[in-house]
Amino acid sequence: MDTQLLLAHIRQFIELTEEEVEFLEGVLIARPFKPGELIVRSGEPARHLGFVNAGHTVTYYTDPQGDDHVIRFAAPGWWTGDTHSLGLTPVTPFTTKGLGDGELLLLPRLAHQHLLERYLKFERYFRQLFQTALVRQQLRFVENHSVPAVQRYLNFQAAFPGMEPYLPQKYVASYLGITPEFLSKVRRGLALPPP
Amino acid sequence: MDTQLLLAHIRQFIELTEEEVEFLEGVLIARPFKPGELIVRSGEPARHLGFVNAGHTVTYYTDPQGDDHVIRFAAPGWWTGDTHSLGLTPVTPFTTKGLGDGELLLLPRLAHQHLLERYLKFERYFRQLFQTALVRQQLRFVENHSVPAVQRYLNFQAAFPGMEPYLPQKYVASYLGITPEFLSKVRRGLALPPP
DNA sequence: CGTCTATTTGAATGTACTCAAAAGCGGTGG
DNA sequence: CCACCGCTTTTGAGTACATTCAAATAGACG
Numbered sequence: 001m002d003t004q005l006l007l008a009h010i011r012q013f014i015e016l017t018e019e020e021v022e023f024l025e026g027v028l029i030a031r032p033f034k035p036g037e038l039i040v041r042s043g044e045p046a047r048h049l050g051f052v053n054a055g056h057t058v059t060y061y062t063d064p065q066g067d068d069h070v071i072r073f074a075a076p077g078w079w080t081g082d083t084h085s086l087g088l089t090p091v092t093p094f095t096t097k098g099l100g101d102g103e104l105l106l107l108p109r110l111a112h113q114h115l116l117e118r119y120l121k122f123e124r125y126f127r128q129l130f131q132t133a134l135v136r137q138q139l140r141f142v143e144n145h146s147v148p149a150v151q152r153y154l155n156f157q158a159a160f161p162g163m164e165p166y167l168p169q170k171y172v173a174s175y176l177g178i179t180p181e182f183l184s185k186v187r188r189g190l191a192l193p194p195p
Numbered sequence: 196m197d198t199q200l201l202l203a204h205i206r207q208f209i210e211l212t213e214e215e216v217e218f219l220e221g222v223l224i225a226r227p228f229k230p231g232e233l234i235v236r237s238g239e240p241a242r243h244l245g246f247v248n249a250g251h252t253v254t255y256y257t258d259p260q261g262d263d264h265v266i267r268f269a270a271p272g273w274w275t276g277d278t279h280s281l282g283l284t285p286v287t288p289f290t291t292k293g294l295g296d297g298e299l300l301l302l303p304r305l306a307h308q309h310l311l312e313r314y315l316k317f318e319r320y321f322r323q324l325f326q327t328a329l330v331r332q333q334l335r336f337v338e339n340h341s342v343p344a345v346q347r348y349l350n351f352q353a354a355f356p357g358m359e360p361y362l363p364q365k366y367v368a369s370y371l372g373i374t375p376e377f378l379s380k381v382r383r384g385l386a387l388p389p390p
Numbered sequence: 391c392g393t394c395t396a397t398t399t400g401a402a403t404g405t406a407c408t409c410a411a412a413a414g415c416g417g418t419g420g
Numbered sequence: 421c422c423a424c425c426g427c428t429t430t431t432g433a434g435t436a437c438a439t440t441c442a443a444a445t446a447g448a449c450g
Contacts, residue, residue, distance in 0.1 A: 131321070133329050140336065391450105402442105405438085407437085417425090420423085
């Protein structure tokens with residue numbers, strides 16, 4: 001199991017001892033995935049947080065009408081977006097799906113709890129993770145009410161350079177908070193603005 | 196200084212020793228506020244996280260065009276929404292304003308850092324705070340693209356019962372992601388649906 | 391190849407916005 | 421105490437950004 005990416009990520013925030021690394025590697029589960037494979041399903045009780053080792057993933061919420069709403073994409077070196085999986089409630093309303101081939105490191109919810117109890121230091125790591133994610137999410141929320149869709153699409157491309165080729169457009173549309181049809185028109189408008 | 200509300204809030208998540216309580220009370224700053232008073236201003240370097248002891252507050256982001264976008268309201272017993280204040284960057288784009296008379300307990304950014312270094316346990320408290328706030332924010336984000344404004348308004352009333360009388364409508368509108376004019380029309384529509 | 395899903399395109403529609411102006415409300419000072 | 425001033429809320433007309441519905445086209449997969 002290759003934990004290099006994850007360890008490097010953690011070490012950006014806290015220092016790690018041998019013992020901590022070993023504990024961590026003992027509870028992580030390597031989980032390869034294939035294109036379109038559902039890794040964490042909405043409505044399932046077995047939950048874990050995923051760290052992307054290779055490939056890309058999308059995490060989305062399925063609303064009561066059955067429509068999917070993308071919470072976040074993840075590339076190698078990122079955690080997937082299903083923070084709900086770590087919470088107290090038995091089932092998550094989020095689904096995480098593989099895009100293309102790749103591999104995830106799964107941190108089961110219980111292992112996460114044991115990790116935090118045993119090595120309090122990890123609280124700091126996750127605190128910082130959630131804190132920055134929260135601020136980003138707040139700003140993204142504001143953006144969706146103050147910036148038109150075309151600009152949001154351009155901002156998205158600037159924020160995640162090189163990532164778009166791996167993502168189905170319907171998910172990009174959902175991430176931007178618009179319909180796939182409208183994103184198609186937005187793209188057409190950007191492609192031929194001169195006439 | 197009355198720290199009862201805050202201590203009770205913290206004790207929902209972690210246990211506190213005498214020493215920790217004393218340290219905390221030593222760094223907190225009681226800050227009464229008057230109607231409309233700006234407590235933490237957008238663009239200012241001096242930053243702190245606020246806990247509401249009495250009254251209500253609103254925290255909003257001011258975009259480049261000068262429009263305000265409400266991130267969150269706070270009632271007694273809640274933290275205000277300016278989590279950005281705890282981050283690394285020198286200035287916050289968020290403003291926190293008093294609604295009516297009230298009092299805030301301010302936790303300065305540096306004191307927050309000392310608190311976390313000295314008593315690692317508080318990392319757990321804030322981790323849980325941010326984690327739940329993040330999930331709520333994610334769900335609120337989705338709601339804004341899957342639910343029409345009228346329903347969002349009703350959801351808002353259900354989620355914060357009894358709070359609306361304290362809040363100017365223009366801020367409620369901003370919280371819902373609509374214009375004040377449109378909220379006015381939404382309310383009129385709800386008031387007289389029979390004809 | 392044939393099927394299934396994703397994307398594109400177009401027309402009609404709607405939800406929410408902009409702009410403008412009037413009415414309401416609260417606070418302040420004469 | 422009341423009149424005035426500024427800000428919030430209401431109302432209306434016209435508009436626009438984005439959606440829904442429907443159908444054609446393009447791609448991916450077995």
